[in-house]
Amino acid sequence: MIGLITRRMALGLVTLWLVSVIIFLGVEALPGDACTAVLARDAQGPALAACREAMGLGTPAFERYLDWAAGIVQGDLGMSASGQESIAEMVGYRARNSLLLAAGALAVGIPLSISLGIVAGLTRDRWPDLLVSTGAILAMTIPEFVAATVLILVFAIWLGWVPAIVLTPADAPPLEFFPEFFLAATVLTMLMIAHVMRMIRASVIEAMASEYVQMATLKGVPHARIVLRHALPNALLPAINVIALTVAWLLGGVVVVEVVFNYPGLGRLLVDAISGRDLPVVQAITMIVAATYVGVNLVADILSLVLNPRLRSYRASRR
């Protein structure tokens, strides 16, 4: 099993390295460079030369990649193109705020989605299942910004329960984000529940249709015991990986939600950086998100390996 875990970790590192190359090359492919992007119309003559000098754009791309990658490995994200601020400083509080949002969504979303998934799976094709499943399809298909806008319209404007947008500065202590925080977290939770719940439902249905459950029923084991002791432990194992994938998906969805609610997190910083064509900031945030994605999935894979002995054979790990 140690071998499997090491292999999995090596794969994670390879993925991250490839992401860094893709991001670096993507920005290299730009017609012009970081200086022409920042200076825009003033990008000519001495100003351009001085800027290129300052950013070290004279050196070959390969050396710059090494510099950049080495910096990231050591936690140095470099300087932003526009304000010449340290990116690590810009990112710090915003990363915390995004994390806060994701944590809120996960804390409510995981238990809720698991229970709803079990209920739907056990009442397959009867009304509780139809209700939950239809709701999930709606939540999954409607874009984040639409869900967010509708929630603002109903709860902030018509009912007036919570403020519509967040005006708290990025570096405020976490408690100051309440109650504005609620609507943003609700949107993320809703979408998350929909995805996880569907997987759990399918997993429960599969377990309940299995031969060991049939056997237990024939032996006369009470229904509650079959569900709790036989079916659920098997049905819930895949949930670990599904939740990890959903976390990654939350990281993407968070961009739009943060913009809608004016929430000072990484996603909004990214959108601002894109509007200002601040390439170093875009690169840094993309790397952070990719690293989180790879990290979360790695943890999920290791957890399932530890909890599910059936995955520990070589064949299964090669999926």
Place this chain on the structure above:
Amino acid sequence: MTAPALSAAGRAGDVLREMLTRPSGAIGLTLMILHLCLAIASPWLVPYDYKLMDAASTLAPPSAAHWLGTDHLGRDVLTRVMLGGREALLITGIATPVAMLWGGLAGVWLGLRGGWPDEVAMRLVDAFLALPGILPLLVLITVFGTGGEVLLPTLAFFFGIPVIRVARAAAHEVVARDFVSAARARGQSRPDIVRREILPNVTDTLLVEGAMRWSWMLLGFSSLSFLGFGVSPPTPDWGLMVSDARIYMSLAPWGVIAPVVALSTLIVGINLTADALAKTLCLDRSRKAVI
């Protein structure tokens, strides 16, 4: 299903008929066809010019003159909602088949080829998928700017990447079956096996996948428009309309509600259709991963 005696058109008709017997298929197809007809015919149906601003009646509530009211520049909301899906449908309508085609072919080829190209390509796919949601789109937009000529290839490229995985897995499943071994034993050439034995058996999976991807692409496209990185302003687009009207939401909720309803019905319609298609073709979508 490989039998050449069964004509493709005949089978498509059977599938369509069975989809219509399911409530999800009937509702989904109706919504989708309605939206498509509207997108095609709307330039001749709209009551006003979409650029026409009426300073005298900005943010006007729904009335006989303006059925869905007007926006902050006094433009007719009904007109703009009717036209607002054209750009999105056109771009995603082209980008989805392109993505399915290149992703599907690459996936099938990799699945059959195996070896180091497969290993290298799968690592690259993993790396691209480590950038979730609209993030990779945003990065490319930073590099190349916005506009249809950038969005179309960008969407086609990124949405093709996860398809590689699906097609590869589907190809693996088919290769192991007896009729492929039989074809090999008969001495059929490799391109022949791919064309006559593998592809016909992978298309069902890819068809359902394509329908789902189309709705996700629409979602991504409208999110980009909403963030201001999609179509450029005078063009009516649902995402952009929601973004513009959001600020006046407390005064003029119709400006938000109308495009929201239009976009949601289209996406729900496509999803229901995909769902019915999957059930008709006996492919269980619920077990597939979210990516």
